[in-house]
Amino acid sequence: MDVKLSKWNENSKLLLKKLHGELSINNKNWHQQKSDKQIRAAELLVGALSQLINEGDETNVKELLRQALKWLDNEIKDPGCPSH
Numbered sequence: 446m447d448v449k450l451s452k453w454n455e456n457s458k459l460l461l462k463k464l465h466g467e468l469s470i471n472n473k474n475w476h477q478q479k480s481d482k483q484i485r486a487a488e489l490l491v492g493a494l495s496q497l498i499n500e501g502d503e504t505n506v507k508e509l510l511r512q513a514l515k516w517l518d519n520e521i522k523d524p525g526c527p528s529h
Contacts, residue, residue, distance in 0.1 A: 453498045461498055465491050480523040482516045489513035 468491045470478050478484045493509035496502070515521045
């Protein structure tokens with residue numbers, strides 16, 4: 446069995462998981478935070494970092510980073526809820 450050792454220690458992974466949970470928009474706060482460009486960018490950035498540390502696909506990391514920049518540059522905005 447081939448075991449691949451991570452370059453990231455477990456404490457870093459646990460801290461990132463906690464940060465990801467703190468910064469993620471959930472059902473409870475969606476309507477209050479869905480249009481806030483800084484919150485949306487932070488959520489995407491922590492997602493990119495999570496992908497990177499957990500050895501995800503670099504293409505996904507780059508796309509999350511691009512999306513975060515688009516939020517910060519006001520290139521994208523929340524389209525709203527179609528059911529409202």
